[in-house]
Amino acid sequence: MGKDARKAYLLAIRKRYHQSDKAAKQIILNEFCSVCGYCRKYAIRLLNRKTKSKPSPKRPGPKPKYRAELMLEPLRRIWFTSDQPCGKRLKAAIPLWLPHYETHFGALEAAIRNDLLSISAASLDRLLKPLRLSHPKGLSGTKPGSLLKNQIPIRTHFWDETLPGFVEADTVAHCGTSLAGDFVWSLTMTDIVTGWTECRATWNKGAHGVLEQIQVIESLLPFPLRGFDCDNGSEFLNHHLVNYLSAHPEKPCFTRSRPYRKNDNAHVEQKNWTHARQLFGYDRMGHPKLVELMNTIYSELWCPLQNHFCPSLKLKEKHRNGAKYVKKYHLPETPYQRVMDHQAISDEIKTALREQHNELNPFKLKAQIEEQLKIIFSFVSVTSNVRHRI
Numbered sequence: 001m002g003k004d005a006r007k008a009y010l011l012a013i014r015k016r017y018h019q020s021d022k023a024a025k026q027i028i029l030n031e032f033c034s035v036c037g038y039c040r041k042y043a044i045r046l047l048n049r050k051t052k053s054k055p056s057p058k059r060p061g062p063k064p065k066y067r068a069e070l071m072l073e074p075l076r077r078i079w080f081t082s083d084q085p086c087g088k089r090l091k092a093a094i095p096l097w098l099p100h101y102e103t104h105f106g107a108l109e110a111a112i113r114n115d116l117l118s119i120s121a122a123s124l125d126r127l128l129k130p131l132r133l134s135h136p137k138g139l140s141g142t143k144p145g146s147l148l149k150n151q152i153p154i155r156t157h158f159w160d161e162t163l164p165g166f167v168e169a170d171t172v173a174h175c176g177t178s179l180a181g182d183f184v185w186s187l188t189m190t191d192i193v194t195g196w197t198e199c200r201a202t203w204n205k206g207a208h209g210v211l212e213q214i215q216v217i218e219s220l221l222p223f224p225l226r227g228f229d230c231d232n233g234s235e236f237l238n239h240h241l242v243n244y245l246s247a248h249p250e251k252p253c254f255t256r257s258r259p260y261r262k263n264d265n266a267h268v269e270q271k272n273w274t275h276a277r278q279l280f281g282y283d284r285m286g287h288p289k290l291v292e293l294m295n296t297i298y299s300e301l302w303c304p305l306q307n308h309f310c311p312s313l314k315l316k317e318k319h320r321n322g323a324k325y326v327k328k329y330h331l332p333e334t335p336y337q338r339v340m341d342h343q344a345i346s347d348e349i350k351t352a353l354r355e356q357h358n359e360l361n362p363f364k365l366k367a368q369i370e371e372q373l374k375i376i377f378s379f380v381s382v383t384s385n386v387r388h389r390i
Contacts, residue, residue, distance in 0.1 A: 006036045010046055017047045066115045068127055074101055074108060074116065079128055081366045082310055083278055087121035087128075092311035092332035097362055104363040163344055164193045165226030165252075168268035169214070171205055171235055172276040176284025184285035184294065185235075186276045187213045190268040194338040195312050196221065197271050198303050201285075201294035205235040211244060220299075222339050222349050227253040231265055275306060279369075280376075287383045293376050301369045308336045309362040 001009070010032075017028050033043050078097045079090060094116055102108060108116075172186040173179065185205045190197045198220055200213035218225050228245060230236035237256065245254045257264030279302055280294070311332035318327045336357060339345055 001036060009035065014047055066119055066123065067112070070109075070112050071115055071119070072127065074098075074105070074112070075124070075127065076131065077101065077105070079131070081363060083274070084128075084132065085310065087123075087125035088313065088329075089311045089332045090124050090128075091119070091121045092334075093309065096309050096311075096334070100361050100363055104361070161193055163226060164191050164196070164223040164339070164342060165221075165250075166192050167221075167225065167228060168192065168265045169228060169230045169236065170265055170268045170272055171210070171233065172272050174201075174280060174283070174285035176282065176286075178284075181286065184290050185210075186280070186294070186298075187217070188268055188271050188275055189214070189217050190271045191221070191223070191335075192267050194223075194335045194342065195267075195314065196223075196307055196335040196339060197268075197275055199271075199275050199298045201291045201298065203288045203291050205233070207235065207238040207240040210235045211240050214241070215244075222353060223345060224250045225252045226250060227255070229253075229255045229257065229265065231257050231262075232259050274310075275302070279373075283377065283380050285376075285380060287379065290376060290379065293372065293379070297369060297372050297376075301365050301372065304356070304360055305362055305365045305369070306335075308334060308357050308360055310334060311337075314338075 013028055013032060017025055020028060029040065029043060029047070032038065032047070033040055036043070038046070078094060078101060079085070082090070082093050082097065085093060098108075098113065098116060167189045169187065169189045172188065174184045174186065176183075182204055184201050184203060186199055186201050187210060188197065188199050198217040200217055202209040202213050225248070242254065245252055262269050279297070285294070311334050313329045313332050316328045316330045318325060320326070333341075336353065339353060340350055
């Protein structure tokens with residue numbers, strides 16, 4: 001008897017086998033074994049095996065906990081407006097953004113709101129995985145400033161990371177695909193303890209222009225400047241900055257990183273991407289008029305949005321386990337939350353920051369940023385076309 005014939009015979013007797021009593025089952029089983037040549041135990045398993053007429057539509061695993069089709073629209077808006085953070089940061093951002101979302105787009109159902117507030121970081125990553133994009137890398141424009149290297153020490157020990165005011169500084173070149181000629185640079189300064197970050201644009205990266213923007217940023221920090229750490233670029237290693245920090249009333253420490261060691265300035269290096277590249281991309285900003293437009297976005301829109309509404313992760317501890325490094329992080333918080341929770345910040349500054357925070361709406365800030373970016377990039381395209389004609 002062939003395979004198909006045995007299968008047809010099994011299907012013909014299986015129903016009768018299940019409906020029979022013990023004596024009748026024994027007779028059917030004996031006949032089945034003698035006709036098909038099966039051993040008794042295998043024949044019993046075949047007769048007792050349940051068949052499915054249609055494949056089950058139920059997916060494996062537990063039932064879905066969240067209604068993804070209803071959550072996806074508010075989740076997508078918050079995720080894109082907050083510049084596509086990872087699941088852990090997005091989970092911390094949702095409670096901050098959700099009241100403004102309902103003010104801007106209308107109230108949500110109570111069940112959807114509760115789901116958005118209770119969903120895990122891993123579930124957020126799974127839901128948003130199809131929407132993620134990859135981004136290119138840019139050019140580095142750091143040129144070594146050797147004039148004062150012997151006078152500015154390399155930071156060989158960690159600062160007191162319990163107090164805010166120890167900042168790292170770096171510059172980003174908005175040069176397009178070529179470092180030749182004149183173009184706009186972005187100066188980024190990040191506080192190590194709170195993550196508070198301010199950015200300003202400057203034409204080229206001459207010592208006077210960079211120092212002027214450093215002074216502007218310092219005047220806006222919610223804490224005194226206690227330390228200044230930078231790379232070995234000539235925009236920082238010059239007499240103008242040395243004289244300014246030497247005569248500074250707070251007497252901040254002035255240190256530099258080791259050459260070609262970006263991890264020495266890891267706090268500000270990561271902000272070069274989140275605060276400069278994500279905003280202006282990799283186009284060439286080749287006209288001096290763009291400096292004022294970019295600084296308007298930085299000072300009035302972008303930095304308030306990042307400092308008040310975009311949580312970031314902060315390393316808690318790090319140890320080596322064999323060949324691997326194990327890192328543990330604090331729960332994600334915004335720089336504003338870290339400043340408000342720090343005991344070294346005065347009540348007057350906290351009150352002023354709280355008043356500023358209550359006046360901000362992240363969705364309005366993002367909409368204004370998009371409007372300003374349209375003006376900037378339309379100007380960039382015009383100047384780029386003129387340059388190509390020349």
